[in-house]
Every structure is written in structure tokens, then in C-alpha cells.
Amino acid sequence: MTAAQGPRLRPTLDGIPTYKPGKPAGADAYKLSSNENPYEPLPGVLEAAVAAAGKLNRYPDMAGTELTAVLAERFGVPAEHIATGTGSVGVAQSLILATAGPGDEVVFAWRSFEAYPIITQVAGATPVPVPLTAGGDHDLDAMLAAVTERTRLIFVCNPNNPTGNVIHRAELERFLDAVPSDVLIVVDEAYIEFIRDPEVPNGVDLYRDRPNVCVLRTFSKAYGLAGMRVGFAIAHEPVANALRKTAVPFGVTQLAQDAAVASLRAEDALMVRVDALVEERTRVVTALRAQGWRIPDSQANFVWLELGERSQEFAAACAEAGVIVRPFPEGVRISIGEVEGNSIFLSVAEAFRKEL
Ligand SMILES: *Cc1c(COP(=O)(O)O)cnc(C)c1O
Numbered sequence: 001m002t003a004a005q006g007p008r009l010r011p012t013l014d015g016i017p018t019y020k021p022g023k024p025a026g027a028d029a030y031k032l033s034s035n036e037n038p039y040e041p042l043p044g045v046l047e048a049a050v051a052a053a054g055k056l057n058r059y060p061d062m063a064g065t066e067l068t069a070v071l072a073e074r075f076g077v078p079a080e081h082i083a084t085g086t087g088s089v090g091v092a093q094s095l096i097l098a099t100a101g102p103g104d105e106v107v108f109a110w111r112s113f114e115a116y117p118i119i120t121q122v123a124g125a126t127p128v129p130v131p132l133t134a135g136g137d138h139d140l141d142a143m144l145a146a147v148t149e150r151t152r153l154i155f156v157c158n159p160n161n162p163t164g165n166v167i168h169r170a171e172l173e174r175f176l177d178a179v180p181s182d183v184l185i186v187v188d189e190a191y192i193e194f195i196r197d198p199e200v201p202n203g204v205d206l207y208r209d210r211p212n213v214c215v216l217r218t219f220s221k222a223y224g225l226a227g228m229r230v231g232f233a234i235a236h237e238p239v240a241n242a243l244r245k246t247a248v249p250f251g252v253t254q255l256a257q258d259a260a261v262a263s264l265r266a267e268d269a270l271m272v273r274v275d276a277l278v279e280e281r282t283r284v285v286t287a288l289r290a291q292g293w294r295i296p297d298s299q300a301n302f303v304w305l306e307l308g309e310r311s312q313e314f315a316a317a318c319a320e321a322g323v324i325v326r327p328f329p330e331g332v333r334i335s336i337g338e339v340e341g342n343s344i345f346l347s348v349a350e351a352f353r354k355e356l
Helices: 010-015 042-053 065-075 086-098 115-122 138-145 169-178 203-207 235-244 253-266 266-292 307-319 337-353
Strands: 082-085 105-110 126-131 153-155 184-188 215-220 231-235 301-306 332-335
Touching: 010 115, 042 253, 065 231, 065 253, 082 086, 082 138, 082 153, 082 184, 082 235, 086 153, 086 184, 086 231, 086 235, 086 253, 115 126, 126 138, 138 169, 138 203, 138 231, 184 203, 203 231, 215 253, 215 266, 231 235, 253 266, 266 301, 307 332
Parallel strands: 105 126, 105 153, 153 184, 184 215
Antiparallel strands: 082 231, 215 231, 301 332
16 A cells, blocks of 8 residues: 555745744844834724724725725826735735746846745746845846846845845946846835935836836835735736736735725825834944944845854844844844844844954
8 A cells, every 4th residue: 555645736846945934023022033114003004904894794995996096196107007916025926927937037136035036936937046246236237147038027126135235226227228128127125215325216217118117015114014915016007917917816905905095195104203213224233333343235124244154143142132133044134123122133243243
């Protein structure tokens, strides 16, 4: 008798690392591991979500009509150019499903956002990671050189997660114009609201006269709705329409849609919070440099310590002190969170620095 066989799973899944979420913080630890917004929802946003919860027996508006209309007005684009999804990761997955399958390639910088290689392989396509420069920048020349006849999609993460580095306007425009026009370029701007460097372009300006450029945005970071799972793409109609076909039907709940609309209406209040986080980032970066760390000029809500093989050890020291941070093989990413949590991280960094 042969042993019972389990169901046959697609062999491509064997190569997929399981997505590792930021470690949940214990009750008394500060969670600086997932680039979340430390501020709880604004009262008006919470009320909108609670009101929507009263209709949980109904499916959400599948077209996201109101959210789409508000976004279209906010960004000065046609409603047909907007496609919403279950977080921008959900939208990114829909973009890959719309463009790439077995035999096709998806190019992205590495290290960059964890989800890129995973969602590429889920679609059966081949990830083509292109190493960052020594300074943590996208190597756009190398990415261009990595484009082949099989390339269907390129992710550009600006600012880059986890290094925080940005790509400036002239350099990005040169890249966009050099990529073949039948390859979709997705500019992932999950952290754009935290950028203070005036040389960084806004993807919405770049996509308008480039049919192969798609802007990816999220409500998870600056808008503080990570738990709601809502993000969106701005792209020309063929791409936006394709996203509506490949997205999970009814994926964005009514709670998420209504909370996102309320957030857009409360944008001024939310951006005051973003300003405070950017100030806190300046404090953290200044303190780290004073301690002797050489770190990239982060334009996002996190900082990056390139600790190499000591990354796990550093993360353990942080956890011991009550802050959860995010170690990678190349370094450690620390989100800008509550002031007290940031300060605890800084004291761990100072002690660690002294014995390096
Ligand atoms: C956090 C993050 C996102 C946002 O993901 P959501 O699914 O919208 O929560 C997208 N891209 C990058 C690079 C990120 O770091």
C-alpha cells in the first residue's frame, strides 16, 4: 500500500518564502517592525467605519464608486484611471496577474519590498531581482539592462522599502522613457507623503503622458489604515480595466471604502500627524549620525541600519529593551513610531554602536 498522497500543489509554491509579517509586539512593547502609523484613527474616520459596520449583512459597493470619485477629484485624474484593491499589495498582485504568467519576468530592485518576489511567483512568473547600489539606491541602469523580451512588469519603489532611499525626477524620467513601451512600470509610492526632498517626482505627474506607467498608493501608512486593507492604482484605462478583472471581487470592504473616504476628507489633520512623524524621523536620524552610524537619507517612515550578519543580534537587543524592529539579512529596518519607542531604539543603537 502506498502512503496517501496529499493534494498536488503547484511546484512554483516551493520556491516562495512565506511572507513574514512584522513581529507582533507584546502588550508592553513598541512595534516598530511594520512601518505602521502609531496614531489611532481620527474620530471621524472611526465613526465612518463603525457606521459601515451596521451594514455588514450586505456586500460592499463592488465598484467603490464614492471612493473612486473622491480619489479622482483629489488627484485630478479621470475616475476610469483609478482601481482600488485590498491594500496596495492586493493591487500589485492584480497588476502581475494582468501582465505576467509562466515564462514572463518581473524586474525589481533588491532588497526592496518583501511582497514583490512572492506575488510574482504566485502568478507563476519569474522574479528578476536587481541588486541595489552599495548606497542602497535603485541601480536603474542595471534594471534597464535586466529587461528582456520576457519582461512584462517592473516595480520601482520610491522611496525604497527598507532603505528609505529615493530616486530623483531626472533619473526616473530617463528610466521610464528608456523602458520599452510594452512593459508596465509600477511606481510604488507607499511612503510618498513622508518625502520632504523636493527633487523626488510625484508619480501622478509621470503617468499622465506615459501609458505604460502605473502609480501605486496605499492608505496603510500615512493615512493610518493598515488594518483596513485598501490601496489603489492610478493608470491609463487599459491597465485600470485589467485590474478590475483580476482583483478579488468585493475585496475592499465597505468599512475600508468609507474609512478611506473619511480619511481623504480629513487629510489636513492626517498630514499634521505625518509632519510630526517626519520631525521625529529627523530627530532619530540626527541622533543616529551623532552616535556614528552611517545611514541613508530616509524619506520614509523608517530608518535603515546596514548591520549585515549582526542584524538578528541587534533586533534581539531591541526586543530585550521593549521595541520590536525588523531584521533582514542585510540590515535592520526600524519604523518611526511613538516617541518613547523611538528613544528606546536610540539607546539600544548607542550601546550597540560602542561595541561595534
Ligand atoms: C507597506 C507597503 C505597501 C503597502 O501595502 P498595503 O497592502 O497597502 O498595506 C506597499 N508597498 C510598499 C513598498 C510598502 O512598504
